[in-house]
Amino acid sequence: MITLLTRDLKLAFRSGSTTILGIAFFLIVLLLVPLSLEPSRPMLIKLAPGVLWIALILSCLLSLDRIFHLDLQDGTLEILTISPLPLEGLVLVKSLAHWITTCLPLIMLVPLMGLLYNVPNDTIIWMIISLLSGTPALSVIGSFAASITLGVNRGGLLLSLLVLPLYIPTLIFGTEVIRRSLDGSSNVTPLVFLLAISASSIALLPIATGSAIKINLN
Amino acid sequence: MSLWKYTNPNKFMKLSSKILPSLSILSFLLVFTGLTWGFFFTPDDFRQGSTVKIIYLHVPAAMIAINTWFVMLVGSLIWIVRRHHISSLIAKSAAPVGLTMTIVTLATGSIWGKPMWGAFWAWDPRLTSFFILFLFYLGYMALWRSIRDQQKVADLAALLCIVGSVFALLSRYAVNFWNQGLHQGASLSLDKEENIANVFYWPLLVTISGFLLFFITVLLIRTRTEIRLRQISNIIITNKLN
């Protein structure tokens, strides 16, 4: 499994464009918001939790259809499904690779966003916590949607239509964690829910994702 | 257990063609009676005026919109477990009905909302949840239309419906949390089911039953169409082989 992970990561770094693309897209969204709305400080702080998560979700979408695509095209996916490695494990590895290449770099950009949006320091920390707790869910849920749309030509649009409603709970709880830290109220409840969503997605969704891959390969 | 014999397409077609005429007439009668009763013979609400009459469309549509998803879920589960083609076709056929009812719920809800709240839309948890439901239906229907292999798409759609149901439930909860915090009283929601006086209740019940039968009627018609479409493609395939 580790070899699979390192292989995936190597592949991803080689086409390092995904990470850079994700970062660029994220920054562009961060730019577009104050450009299109008012750039006043109080307004930006209010918008920050939502903008962070929306920018993150949109950036995730960019690399989701690639998760299985390359392996599907060169036949590796079929070989991997027959291998003694459980399919769910394969799915988790791929989700992890997606997370490392797409979500992690963006999490590291949060302090920069904090600067741009005038966010107080401890909220920045909560932003990072929120992302760390919620983005794993995004990768796992995203890989499920990617597995369903594997065989569809130009499946990217369908993928987005399917995955965005599934992201809603994660989005809501993720932004609540940050927003509550801004008001000063306790953000334990949304954080717990966020962690629960990530944990249960990681535990249960790969089964569905694996089935979808098998269905698509037959 | 004798219900399972209707998973045989031929038996299904026979039974459905027998009951469809009376079912559809009954459903129209009930809807007509309920709406006429509600529209002409009930008083206005002291707070909402005559807009309360919208309830006879809004509530049944909302109930059907939600229950349709359950029907799809059950159909998807039965398909995955027992592999009766009919159950996947029932799920497929139910989706457009659910979509239509969701649209009606949203439309009647906003028209009702304008005089009541002053705006056509409010990000009230109920309306928001219905908007999300609309997107779920759209996605499900889009999936069915995007893959040609019927066997594959039946399986994938069933998976989507099952996973989607979990997230739909979760979303409902999350949306309530988002707009109202946990356990806080509803500020904006028009709680239409509470405190309904008897005089409104009976015509509503009649309309709901009518809508329910209408749902079953349309579901049966659409499933029959799907079965026929399958038969058509089977004929094409076997004839090409000849």
Added chain:
Amino acid sequence: MPELGQYGTSVIIAYLISFVIIGTFFLVTLNKSNQTKKELERLTLISKTNKS
């Protein structure tokens, strides 16, 4: 016609829109059903004549 009062227009519009949406949907369903039925009959006939 009952005394609809100030909200009369809203109520009428709501009813009209609902009828239009549901009615159109129902008609489309029926139409598709009829077309499929005809297509099936046509193809069954063709395949039968092919076999004979």
